Amino acid sequence: MSLEFLLRRLVQLLVLIFVIAVTVFVLMRLTPGDPVALMMGQDQGVTQADIQRKREALGLEDPLLVQLGRFMSGLVTGDLGRSLVIDKTVRALLIERFPATLELTIVAMLLSFIVGLPVGVIAAVRHNSVLDRAIMGVNFLGLSMPSFWQGIMLILLFSVTLGWLPSFGRTTYGFEPAHVTGLLVLDSLLTRDWAALRDTLGHLILPAITAGTAYSAVVARVVRSSMLEILRQDYIRTGISKGLPYRRVVRVHALRNALIPMVTVAGLEAGSLLSGSVVLETVFAWPGLGRLLVDAIYARDYALVQSTVVVLCAMFVALSFLVDLIYSFIDPRIRW
Amino acid sequence: MRFTSIRRVAGLVLAILVVAQAGLGYAQAQKTIRIALTGPIVTLDPANYRNRNTESVIRNMFDGLYTVLPDGRTVPEIAEDVTRIDDNTWEFTIREGITFHNGEALTADDVAWTFNRIVKEGAMEGQTSPRKGLMASLQEVTVVDDYTVRFHFAAPESRLSVVTAAVFMQIMPKDYFESVGVDGFIAAPVGAGPFKFVEGNYSERIVLEKYEDYWGGAPDMAGEAGPARLDRVVFEIIPDPASRLAALRAGDVDIMQGVLADQIPVIESTPGVELKTGPGTNLFFFGFNTELAPFDDPEVRRAMAYAIDYDLLVEAVYGGRADSLYGLPISANSEVQDPSLEPFHYDPELAKQMLADAGVSNLTFTIDTIGDNLLLAEAISQMLQEIGVDAQVRTWEAGALLEAVGTGSRQASVHSWGNASGDPQWPLWPVEPGYSYWHDDTFLDIMNTASNIVDNDERQAAFRRAYEIVVDQVPYVTLLVPQTVEAARSNVLNFEPHPGGRVNMHRVDLATP
Numbered sequence: 001m002s003l004e005f006l007l008r009r010l011v012q013l014l015v016l017i018f019v020i021a022v023t024v025f026v027l028m029r030l031t032p033g034d035p036v037a038l039m040m041g042q043d044q045g046v047t048q049a050d051i052q053r054k055r056e057a058l059g060l061e062d063p064l065l066v067q068l069g070r071f072m073s074g075l076v077t078g079d080l081g082r083s084l085v086i087d088k089t090v091r092a093l094l095i096e097r098f099p100a101t102l103e104l105t106i107v108a109m110l111l112s113f114i115v116g117l118p119v120g121v122i123a124a125v126r127h128n129s130v131l132d133r134a135i136m137g138v139n140f141l142g143l144s145m146p147s148f149w150q151g152i153m154l155i156l157l158f159s160v161t162l163g164w165l166p167s168f169g170r171t172t173y174g175f176e177p178a179h180v181t182g183l184l185v186l187d188s189l190l191t192r193d194w195a196a197l198r199d200t201l202g203h204l205i206l207p208a209i210t211a212g213t214a215y216s217a218v219v220a221r222v223v224r225s226s227m228l229e230i231l232r233q234d235y236i237r238t239g240i241s242k243g244l245p246y247r248r249v250v251r252v253h254a255l256r257n258a259l260i261p262m263v264t265v266a267g268l269e270a271g272s273l274l275s276g277s278v279v280l281e282t283v284f285a286w287p288g289l290g291r292l293l294v295d296a297i298y299a300r301d302y303a304l305v306q307s308t309v310v311v312l313c314a315m316f317v318a319l320s321f322l323v324d325l326i327y328s329f330i331d332p333r334i335r336w
Numbered sequence: 337m338r339f340t341s342i343r344r345v346a347g348l349v350l351a352i353l354v355v356a357q358a359g360l361g362y363a364q365a366q367k368t369i370r371i372a373l374t375g376p377i378v379t380l381d382p383a384n385y386r387n388r389n390t391e392s393v394i395r396n397m398f399d400g401l402y403t404v405l406p407d408g409r410t411v412p413e414i415a416e417d418v419t420r421i422d423d424n425t426w427e428f429t430i431r432e433g434i435t436f437h438n439g440e441a442l443t444a445d446d447v448a449w450t451f452n453r454i455v456k457e458g459a460m461e462g463q464t465s466p467r468k469g470l471m472a473s474l475q476e477v478t479v480v481d482d483y484t485v486r487f488h489f490a491a492p493e494s495r496l497s498v499v500t501a502a503v504f505m506q507i508m509p510k511d512y513f514e515s516v517g518v519d520g521f522i523a524a525p526v527g528a529g530p531f532k533f534v535e536g537n538y539s540e541r542i543v544l545e546k547y548e549d550y551w552g553g554a555p556d557m558a559g560e561a562g563p564a565r566l567d568r569v570v571f572e573i574i575p576d577p578a579s580r581l582a583a584l585r586a587g588d589v590d591i592m593q594g595v596l597a598d599q600i601p602v603i604e605s606t607p608g609v610e611l612k613t614g615p616g617t618n619l620f621f622f623g624f625n626t627e628l629a630p631f632d633d634p635e636v637r638r639a640m641a642y643a644i645d646y647d648l649l650v651e652a653v654y655g656g657r658a659d660s661l662y663g664l665p666i667s668a669n670s671e672v673q674d675p676s677l678e679p680f681h682y683d684p685e686l687a688k689q690m691l692a693d694a695g696v697s698n699l700t701f702t703i704d705t706i707g708d709n710l711l712l713a714e715a716i717s718q719m720l721q722e723i724g725v726d727a728q729v730r731t732w733e734a735g736a737l738l739e740a741v742g743t744g745s746r747q748a749s750v751h752s753w754g755n756a757s758g759d760p761q762w763p764l765w766p767v768e769p770g771y772s773y774w775h776d777d778t779f780l781d782i783m784n785t786a787s788n789i790v791d792n793d794e795r796q797a798a799f800r801r802a803y804e805i806v807v808d809q810v811p812y813v814t815l816l817v818p819q820t821v822e823a824a825r826s827n828v829l830n831f832e833p834h835p836g837g838r839v840n841m842h843r844v845d846l847a848t849p
Contacts, residue, residue, distance in 0.1 A: 031735075031736070032735065032736040032739045032740065033733070033734075033735020033736050033738060033739050034735070034738075034739060037735075037738055037739070037742070038734065038735050038738065039386065039466065050466070050468060050469045053457070053464050053468075054463075054464070054466060057458075057462070057463040057464060085378055086376070086378045086379070086538060087378055087379030087380075087381060087384055087385075087522055088538070096537060096538075096539070097539065152578050152579070152582070155579065155582045155586075156582060159582060159583075159586040159588070160582050160585045160586045163586060163587075166586075166588055167579065167582045167583040167586045167588045168572070168574050168579055168582075168583050168588065169540065169541070169572060169574075170540070171541075172588075173368065173370060173541065173543065173570045173572075174368075282575050282576045282579070283576055283578070283579055284579065285572070285573060285574040285575065285576065285579055285583075287537065287539045287540040287573070291539070291575065292539070295375075295376070298733065298734065298735065299735075300735050
């Protein structure tokens with residue numbers, strides 16, 4: 001890893017953020033609809049004068065270049081501004097919502113790998129058997145099932161009918177762990193609050209299954225195909241003919257190499273889950289970033305949309321950088 | 337490898353399920369009610385919002401001078417009475433012995449400061465309150481003595497307008513606010529309502545607990561006066577209607593707001609859950625741009641009013657849970673309504689004839705609306721087909737449609753309009769230029785002057801005249817007012833949906849099992 005590479009990536013990141021910031025600023029202004037008119041609603045007693053006054057107070061009447069300048073200088077100084085609609089700073093809103101998204105992302109990813117990896121390996125080892133076909137069939141179902149439908153069905157079965165799991169949210173009232181990191185499972189562990197741990201885990205199960213299903217199917221497919229390719233390689237054949245146990249060949253020699261493309265899958269999955277899933281967050285009343293952003297778009301909350309998109313993009317770029325780093329670490333042939 | 341991994345995974349998942357289930361076998365704290373709201377709240381500052389969910393939370397923490405009961409009556413709350421000094425000045429007397437959650441007494445100083453913060457330009461920390469528009473022509477509130485304030489209006493105002501303004505703002509503690517500032521206040525709000533703030537996150541959950549020294553609440557409110565019966569109120573933000581219903585059925589919440597028409601049969605057949613309905617305030621209308629042909633011809637607009645099967649709309653779209661307006665601006669049952677004013681009725685033959693008389697044939701246009709009103713717009717489109725009119729429905733995102741209607745580029749649209757106060761002038765507002773693009777000098781004259789008529793009978797008579805003009809000229813076709821439909825678990829006592837859509841926990845109780 002050279003310093004030059006690091007610098008190049010850093011410059012790329014900054015340029016990208018600048019381009020995204022300008023693009024999202026312009027796109028929001030081009031979208032029809034006025035944040036203040038929406039905020040005031042179609043209700044009694046809202047006059048054009050009220051709307052005008054509020055627009056002026058929020059700085060929406062300033063020339064566009066002035067508004068853009070304010071936004072960009074805010075980004076540089078780390079001041080993301082204040083939401084036009086919610087009585088909070090954008091930074092406070094992001095800090096409030098991000099842990100929910102991060103926690104769900106981690107658990108959903110764990111789940112998708114715990115399920116997807118062994119399933120993919122079994123399908124590859126038993127290539128073309130009935131088991132392989134059955135796995136691939138279920139896999140296809142997992143990929144194609146709409147997550148809002150799956151979510152509602154899981155709630156109806158496990159919450160409404162069986163009463164085993166909570167139907168919404170991150171915690172049951174009265175079981176919230178003390179706030180340390182905002183990641184509730186971690187907070188429960190840190191504070192040794194076992195009741196809260198059980199409660200937060202219970203709340204994570206259904207959303208994580210819903211979020212993880214499609215990804216576990218992707219993981220299984222990718223593992224299966226890369227395993228199939230590797231199992232046909234000469235060094236595997238050599239290993240087997242030298243008398244190594246088949247299991248050992250699969251586990252140590254094939255699986256390790258088959259895992260390399262998993263880093264890419266994981267990177268993409270993390271990127272997509274971290275930006276928040278609106279559908280999932282709506283169905284499970286999960287207070288994450290996805291709904292925050294979509295609600296902000298509907299309300300034309302310029303400040304919140306702009307800053308959230310920039311933060312999400314920066315996160316995505318950082319993740320892809322991380323994936324590159326991991327590649328060079330696990331595959332000695334790759335050098336940056 | 338084989339199946340051992342699968343077995344391990346299955347074992348792990350099962351173990352998590354069992355552990356999680358064990359975690360939920362807890363006893364709820366005594367008398368805690370959980371309410372599923374339809375969306376996030378935006379602030380805890382009573383002066384800085386125009387949002388229903390926010391109102392639900394705020395109105396349980398803050399009381400106002402007057403309040404509206406579930407049956408729609410406006411009654412004194414913190415105020416004892418209001419009297420007219422002159423056309424532009426009204427005097428409120430305030431109950432003694434009321435304290436804020438921090439123990440400080442509520443006095444005239446707090447009332448005057450609260451209202452002045454919203455009616456004066458820039459008085460809300462440099463900004464102007466979005467609630468200013470709800471305050472009629474209120475200019476200033478002055479203190480007469482510790483328990484008397486005077487409201488000074490720029491124009492003559494009727495008792496109804498004065499009391500309505502008083503309903504729309506809750507009293508805040510001046511000294512506390514000034515000592516903590518706005519950020520301190522929204523982090524730890526203090527009011528004089530039945531519940532005090534414990535903790536909360538605008539998009540997830542807000543927890544309130546009983547204020548033991550609450551003064552007792554509006555004397556006219558149903559139920560016994562005194563501190564709240566509930567120990568805690570927990571607002572849970574659940575935006576998806578299907579998830580809200582699942583939470584109610586699973587017993588994870590006790591009250592569900594925002595019940596959809598197609599959920600009503602499920603609720604009615606679920607044991608332990610009850611449907612709660614009450615009058616609503618949201619007026620739905622079929623609007624036209626009266627400057628664009630063919631809607632510039634009143635005869636065509638009248639034909640539209642006769643083409644609509646009002647009763648069928650109520651049945652088919654709202655499952656019977658709506659009150660039809662039959663093209664009248666306000667319900668025929670309202671005391672403001674002139675009983676001699678003839679409502680429209682469904683008569684497709686007459687509608688066809690009217691179109692023919694107006695020389696209109698093969699009429700084609702687009703009805704623009706938002707996704708929430710799609711069923712209503714589609715039903716209207718079907719009805720218009722029966723009189724030979726081809727009206728296609730197009731849905732928009734709310735912000736985009738609002739702007740398009742505002743620029744006059746849309747021919748016809750289906751909209752709703754809020755009227756929480758019941759003031760007879762508000763149902764006429766969509767007719768104002770900017771929506772219908774309709775100009776009638778007599779009508780505009782009434783709209784500009786009648787709201788400032790002090791005598792209630794005279795004021796109502798003026799608006800009655802405006803209704804007559806509207807029914808004659810049909811600048812819009814009013815359709816219906818959906819009822820407020822909510823649901824609660826059977827052990828929730830004394831709970832009635834509020835016409836304004838907010839939830840009021842002042843005297844709600846939970847039956848002990």
